[in-house]
Amino acid sequence: NSGSYQFIGGEFLRQDEYDEFIEDPVRFAAEKVVPRAHKALRRPGSAEAMAAIMKAVLEGQRYSMFMEKLASEIAKLGYFLTPSVLTLVPLDFIGDYLRTIPNVLIDLWKVPEKVKMACDALLKVQYSNLQQRFGSAKRVGIPLHLNEYLSPRLYGEFYWPYLKKIIVDFNNIGIKCGVAFEGRHDAHLERILELPKAWGTAMFEKTDVRKAKRILGGHTCIAGGIPPTMLMQATPEKVEEYIKDLLKELMPGGGFILASSTAIPAETPVENIRAVIRAVEKYGVYRR
Numbered sequence: 211n212s213g214s215y216q217f218i219g220g221e222f223l224r225q226d227e228y229d230e231f232i233e234d235p236v237r238f239a240a241e242k243v244v245p246r247a248h249k250a251l252r253r254p255g256s257a258e259a260m261a262a263i264m265k266a267v268l269e270g271q272r273y274s275m276f277m278e279k280l281a282s283e284i285a286k287l288g289y290f291l292t293p294s295v296l297t298l299v300p301l302d303f304i305g306d307y308l309r310t311i312p313n314v315l316i317d318l319w320k321v322p323e324k325v326k327m328a329c330d331a332l333l334k335v336q337y338s339n340l341q342q343r344f345g346s347a348k349r350v351g352i353p354l355h356l357n358e359y360l361s362p363r364l365y366g367e368f369y370w371p372y373l374k375k376i377i378v379d380f381n382n383i384g385i386k387c388g389v390a391f392e393g394r395h396d397a398h399l400e401r402i403l404e405l406p407k408a409w410g411t412a413m414f415e416k417t418d419v420r421k422a423k424r425i426l427g428g429h430t431c432i433a434g435g436i437p438p439t440m441l442m443q444a445t446p447e448k449v450e451e452y453i454k455d456l457l458k459e460l461m462p463g464g465g466f467i468l469a470s471s472t473a474i475p476a477e478t479p480v481e482n483i484r485a486v487i488r489a490v491e492k493y494g495v496y497r498r
Contacts, residue, residue, distance in 0.1 A: 222246045223308035225317060228324035231308075232331045243308065295347045297336065299373045300329035302355045311356065318364055325368060333372055341383050349410070350380055351388045358393025358416075365398050374401075377409055386410040388433075391417060392472075399425050415471045423460055433467040435460070436486065441470065441478045446485035453489035461494065468494065 222243040223231055231238045245252045250262035298306070304325070305314040317325050344350060352373070360369055377387045387410035394416040402412060403426065413433040414422050423432050435456050441449065453468070460466040468490060474483075 219306060219310050220247060221308075221310055221313055223304070225309075225313070225321060225324075228321060228328055232324070232327045235328075235331050235335050295344060295349075296351045296353065297376070299352065299354065299356075299369060299376065300332040300336070301325070301369050301372065302353075303332055303336075304328060305356055311359070314356070315359060318368060322368075329368065329372055333375070337376060337379060340379055340385075344380070344385060345383070347385055349386050349388055351390070352376065353390040354392050354395075357391060357395055357398060362397055366401075370398070370401055374404060377405055381406050381409050388413065391415065396421070402426055402430055405430070411467060413469065413471070419456075419466070420459060423466060427463060427465055431465045431467060432460070433469045434471040435466075435468055436470045438470055438472055438474055438478070441482045441486075442475055444482065446479075446481045449482045449485040450489040453486055454493045457490070457493045461496070 223238070227238070227242070230242075240254075245254065248262070251259045253259055301314065305311045308314075309317065314325070354373070357365065357369060373389075377389070380387050389410065390413045392415045395414060396417050399417070399422060407429050409430065411431045411433050412422065412426065415434065419432050419435040426432060436453070440452065444452070457468065468486075
């Protein structure tokens with residue numbers, strides 16, 4: 211997946227350690243998770259650990275400077291910028307960074323109350339003092355991972371209340387969210403109508419954007435619609451025809467951003483990217 215962090219996760223929080231994590235997530239992360247996840251940091255305070263931290267800080271600064279420059283150049287060209295600040299729903303954080311997705315899904319059945327308490331503890335740590343921590347941001351990105359794995363009941367109990375609160379709280383301080391509804395989100399589409407109107411943008415990966423707009427049109431701005439597989443495999447003529455038909459159906463009334471539903475693979479033929487641009491210039495302009 212180009213353009214994003216991908217890594218091999220691990221079980222850095224055991225199921226019998228939830229209580230300790232709930233009591234103080236920050237301390238648990240510093241004393242247990244970090245040493246378990248990073249071999250160079252397994253002895254906090256050691257020369258090896260300090261050197262690793264300094265190297266990480268320098269690399270992080272270099273990366274940030276590069277991304278700021280890149281974003282500035284892209285903005286000058288008039289392209290839509292994705293959010294530079296990312297955050298996660300608590301259950302995704304637990305699945306991605308602490309328990310692994312298979313383990314956290316098992317936890318929802320074996321220790322559901324512990325999972326919920328852990329989500330509450332994370333929410334308190336992650337989203338306290340929003341104005342102070344995120345006030346300079348105009349948009350915040352929220353990629354969703356476990357949404358596709360959950361039944362409507364589990365989604366409504368362990369996932370949606372937290373996602374909804376995060377979006378509403380950001381909206382209340384004037385920050386719009388760009389949520390990537392990864393996977394197939396069909397079972398939970400109507401929930402989005404519980405959010406304030408014009409709360410941000412909803413990017414859909416596998417959910418048909420036509421269906422999404424039928425349900426959410428006039429309430430939520432929809433983004434996506436271009437499958438990367440089509441960009442890689444179709445002819446330029448087929449790509450242009452697809453974009454033409456999609457725009458014809460979704461442009462009326464506004465509230466739609468044409469975009470790739472996920473990162474565009476590096477192997478995508480340049481001719482197909484040009485076909486998208488041509489199609490938008492020909493068929494994607496609102497005329498008075």
